[in-house]
Amino acid sequence: MRTKSVVALIAAVAVLMPPAQSVAAQSVAAPAASPLQWGKCPAFDPPTVTQSECATLEVPLDYSAPDGAKIQLAVSRLSAADPAKRRGVLLTNSGGPGGAGQRFPADLVDVGLPKSVRDTYDIIGFDPRGVGRSAPVTCDLTAEQNYSSIPPYARNAADVLQQANRSRQIADQCGKSSTAALLPHISTANTARDMDTIRAALGERKVSYLGISYGTYLGAVYATMFPQRTDRVVLDSSTGPDGWDFGFQRNLARGFEERFPDFAKYVAARPQLGLGTTPRQVRAKYDALAARLDRTTTAGRSDGALFRQATFARLYYDKNFPELAGIWQAVDTGTPQRAAAAAAANDNYLASQLHVLCNDSRWPRSVLTYQVTVAIDRIRHPMFGAAAGGINACAFWPNRTPEHVRIDDHGPSNILIAQNLRDPATPLAGARAMQAALGDRARMVTADQGGHLGxxxxxxxxxxxxxxxxxxxGNRPHRDLNCKA
Incomplete structure (x- = not known):
């Protein structure tokens, strides 16, 4: 089989998402802030149909030293469509971590945010600290390093050791980069403090919130640190209550296997693809293709690892199923194909993501620990466990004092969790754990469907x-709601 002809096709993978010792959530009062000066937004790429207003806001780099160094946050606003119906502001977050959010309000409107919500709020977006136009951090990542914070599938202990060496180098680069002074301060807790500073600058007593994916953890942290300043909170596609820690990462293997049957049914219903006519045959095809590709290596990673990662990334949305089936066909037949152009390397996305993951939680620092978890998870979740249980730069992170906020149930009952039953990136088990941590503060609405985001x-x-x-x-289901497909 002409393996190299399809490696480029499967290598363009989107950069994605031990229990830590918690510290007390310090809900530092927001520093006095001048009213935001709204003006024209910078050009967004790609452009949005809806136009926002933009501003910058100065916040402390270190909230324990509010009179010290400052950074600038990039903020946006879509004013309420009907001022007579305006209730307040809706802060938003687009996930990641590492996702720029200044354009997110416009994106929400472009994908169909209902008029009733548009009428009710000024919708506020912002690039979180370390991201985009808000004091962006760098790790000086090369194209080869800019892969994913989720490690490649490890075939054996030697693969884990090889990945450990790469991860150690990335952590070292982050600690020595031109933005190293910011490194200890890029965290979810500090982003939540930034959100409260935005609230104060807007002159609002309370804020509502809509966060997706990682943004659910950010919203839960804000609701834990500033419970009496929350109005209506929506967490769509929830992480667990510890955010993206090592336990969450390992759970991605479970999400993969819960979601995969949806793709298997799609393929089995299309016998012309030649990839199997039953879900069981499609699963067997996955195993066979991955095993075949494990025998070859590209850029220090097995081609089987690239194949598994490409499959995982394209399980996020049903619209990606035709592309994923095409990748499988190319691998299966060895047919040369023109690879889709890979997305430009984005050092800031992965660098800022690592800053948050590694500063939020304590990750195991022993390579042996990861070799053991990979061996266990390869058996427990054979499709993707030896990736999700692997090692990344957090094992070698320069900052040894992460600030982990433990989500609790102290505060008003004003949170709604929205969740698909078969989500590869934020599996249902994590949402259940988040709801349990929030207690009576939260209700959940689930939908019997697959994919990421509801x-x-x-x-x-x-x-x-x-x-x-x-x-x-403000009307919320009195009890959990289960929606049919």
């Missing part, structure tokens, strides 16, 4: 209406 991103009227009604009116 509200607006899937055409499920039951789930969409429940979230819209809560945001627009």
């Amino acid at each position: 509200y607006l991103f899937k055409d499920n009227r039951c789930l969409n209406d429940a979230v819209t009604t809560f945001l627009a009116t």
Whole structure:
């Protein structure tokens, strides 16, 4: 088989998402802030249909030293469509961590945010600290290093050791980069403090919130640190209550296996693809292709690892299934194909993501620990466990004092979790754990469907209406709601 002809096709993978010792969440009062000066936004790439206003806000780099060094946050606003119906502000976060959020309010409107929500709020976006236009951090990552914070699938202990060496180098680069002075201060807790500073600058007593994916953990941290300053909080596609720690990363293997049957059914219903006519045959094809590619290596990683990562990334959304099936066909037949152009390397995305992951939680620092978890997870979750259980730069991170916020149930009952049952990136088990940590503060609406993200991103009227009604009116299901597909 002409393996190298398809390696480029599967290598363009989107950069994605031990229990730590917690510290007390310090809900430092937001420093006095001048009103934001709104003006024209910088050009977004790609452009959005909806136009926002933008501003910058100065915040402390270190909230324990509020009179010390400052950084600038990039903020945006879409004013309430009907000022007569305006309730307040809706802060938003687009996930990641590492996702720029200044354009996110416009993106929400472009994908169909209902008018009732537009009428109710000024919708606020911001690039979190360390990201985009908000004091961006760098790790000076090369194209080869700019791969994913999720490690490649490890075939054996030697692969883990090889990945450890690469991860150690990345951590060292982060600690010596031109933005190293910012490194200890890029965290979820500090981003939550930034959110409260934004609230104060807007002159609001409370804020509502809509966060997706990692943004659910950020929202839960804000609701834990500043419970009485929250109005209506929506967490769509929830991490667990510890955010993206090592336990969450390992759980991605479970999410992969819960989601994969949806793709297997898609393939089995299309016998012309030649990849199997039953879900069991499709699963067997995955195993066979991955094993075949494990025999060859590209850029120090097995081609089987690239194949598994490409499959995982394209399980996020149903719209990616045709592309994923095409990748499998190319691998299966060895047919040369023109690879889709890979996305430009984005050092800031992965660098800022690592800053947050590594500063939020204590990760195991022993390579042997990862060799053991990979061996266990390869058996427990054979499709992707030896990737999700692997080692990344957090094992060697220069900052040894992460600030981990433990989510709790102290505060008003004003949180709604929206969740697909089969989500590869934020599996249902994590959302259940988040709800348990929040206690009576939270209700959950689930939808019997697969893929990442629920509200607006899937055409499920039951789930969409429940979230819209809560945001627009405050009416929330009295008990958990289960929506059919």
